[in-house]
Amino acid sequence: MRAFVRYxxxxxxxxxxxxxxxxxxxIEIIPGDLRDLEAIRSAMQGVSHVFHLAALIAxxxxxxxxxxxxxxxxxxxxxxxxxxxxxxxxxxxxxSTSEVYGTALRVPIDENHPLQGQSPYSASKIGxxxxxxxxxxxxxxxVVTLRPFNTYxxxxxxxxxxxxxxxxxxxxxxxxxxxxxxxxxxTFVTDTVAGFLRAAEIExxxxxxxxxxxxxxxxxxxxxxxxxxxxxxxxxxxxxxxxLRPEKSEVQRLLSDNRLAKQRLGWTPQIPLEEGLLRTxxxxxxxxEHYPTPGYQV
Numbered sequence: 001m002r003a004f005v006r007y008x009x010x011x012x013x014x015x016x017x018x019x020x021x022x023x024x025x026x027i028e029i030i031p032g033d034l035r036d037l038e039a040i041r042s043a044m045q046g047v048s049h050v051f052h053l054a055a056l057i058a059x060x061x062x063x064x065x066x067x068x069x070x071x072x073x074x075x076x077x078x079x080x081x082x083x084x085x086x087x088x089x090x091x092x093x094x095x096s097t098s099e100v101y102g103t104a105l106r107v108p109i110d111e112n113h114p115l116q117g118q119s120p121y122s123a124s125k126i127g128x129x130x131x132x133x134x135x136x137x138x139x140x141x142x143v144v145t146l147r148p149f150n151t152y153x154x155x156x157x158x159x160x161x162x163x164x165x166x167x168x169x170x171x172x173x174x175x176x177x178x179x180x181x182x183x184x185x186x187t188f189v190t191d192t193v194a195g196f197l198r199a200a201e202i203e204x205x206x207x208x209x210x211x212x213x214x215x216x217x218x219x220x221x222x223x224x225x226x227x228x229x230x231x232x233x234x235x236x237x238x239x240x241x242x243x244l245r246p247e248k249s250e251v252q253r254l255l256s257d258n259r260l261a262k263q264r265l266g267w268t269p270q271i272p273l274e275e276g277l278l279r280t281x282x283x284x285x286x287x288x289e290h291y292p293t294p295g296y297q298v
Contacts, residue, residue, distance in 0.1 A: 004043045004054065007031035015155040015290065034076030041083040048090045049200050052080045055095070055128075058159050059121045059245065060298045066120035070127070077128035081135045081143070091142045091206075093199045094132040097125050098149040098185070098213065098254050107217075108257035111147070111209045118249045129209075136207040144199045144206060149213030149256045153189030153276060154283035158291045159298065161220065162186075162277070165227055166284050167291040174236040176296075178243030180221040183253040185213040188276035191269040198265040205264055213256025214269045230278055242296055 005013050013029050032039035034054045044050060055073045056062070062069040077094065084092045101109050102116025117123030135141040152162045161177075161184075168175045195212040199205070218226075228235060244250075261267045271279075284291060 001026055002028045002030055002043060002047065004030050004032060004034075004040070006054070007033060015157075018155060018287065018290075034072055034079065037079045037082060040079045041086070044080075044083045044087055044089065047087075050080065050084055050089055050092045051095070051196055051200070052077065052092060053095045054080075055125070057097075057121065058298060059099070059119045059249075060159075062119055062121035062124070063246070063249075064298070069120050070124045073121075073124035074127040074131065078131055081132060081141060084143070085135060085139050085141050089142070091144065091200055092132075093196055094129070094143050094145045096129045096145050096147040096209070097122070098147055098211070098256065099251060100126045100129060100147065101251075101254065103251050104253040104255060107253065107255045108215065109211070109255060110257040111211055111260060118251055119245070122251075133207070142206045145209040146195060146199055147209065147211050147213075148192050148195075149185040149187050149211065149254055151187050151189050151192040151212075153280055156189070156280070162223070162227075162280060163284060163291060165224055166281050167288070169227055169231055169233070169235055170281075170285060170288065172235075174238050175224065176238050176240040176243070177220065177224070178240060179245070179250060180224070180237070180239070181219055181252070182250065183217045183219050183255065184223075185215065185217050185254050185256045186223075186273055186276070187212060187214045187269055188271035188279070191271055194270075195261060195265060195267045198261075198267050202265055208260075208264070210261040210265060210267075211256045211258050212261055212267070212269075213254075213258050214273070215256055215258050216273070217253070217255040218273065226274065226277060227281070230274070230281055240296065 030043045056069045099122040102118040
């Protein structure tokens with residue numbers, strides 16, 4: 001098993017280092033850059049199945065550095081697809097995102113919902129999805145596209161909303177957040193992983209796209225209230241203007257239609273939100289040193 005991670009001068013594999021030692025010993029970690037075709041080709045030599053999850057994913061970062069996000073996410077995806085075509089891999093599972101749908105025009109959101117580039121990040125993922133589709137149609141590349149809806153859980157980066165809420169609630173007397181009325185469909189990480197594994201092994205699904213979402217929505221305000229109940233502590237909430245997206249860029253509602261994944265992949269999410277939040281809180285409590293506060297993590 002190999003993991004391709006973005007090189008840095010510390011040779012730091014990120015939160016992969018927190019995996020159990022016996023698991024980490026089974027992984028060959030290869031540092032490099034997604035934009036380097038030869039690095040990707042080398043890493044994929046002798047590999048039968050590729051899970052393409054690499055991307056610059058922070059939406060606020062995409063406002064600041066749209067060119068880097070587009071180059072990494074679009075050219076990076078192209079490089080994975082080129083290498084997969086030339087090396088004749090058996091399956092590429094390409095990671096999309098629910099952000100490609102933008103604010104829901106209808107709910108629940110099925111795979112045929114219009115795509116809306118409401119941020120440079122979402123536009124870059126739409127571009128990557130379309131390149132993946134083109135390689136299936138042009139070269140018969142065995143690629144399957146998955147669209148996770150707001151995956152969360154242990155080891156998630158500090159820039160995501162759930163670690164942001166939990167970390168502040170554990171360490172501060174007040175909570176600094178942006179839009180509290182946005183609605184999200186939250187899926188625990190083990191459920192998302194199960195969907196990826198199914199997409200890698202089910203036959204005759206090449207060229208198809210599947211939503212991986214729980215199929216329930218919650219506002220950020222309701223999410224905060226649930227976390228407060230689990231922690232059994234009231235905390236003051238303050239709206240931080242720098243955490244608000246530009247008005248026309250904000251995705252107000254995401255709610256997945258996961259029927260296709262259930263039918264074709266045999267996938268059904270198992271972890272309800274309260275249980276997933278409890279597992280995540282326990283993990284972050286035990287690893288607070290990896291979640292710096294205060295401050296806004298772009």
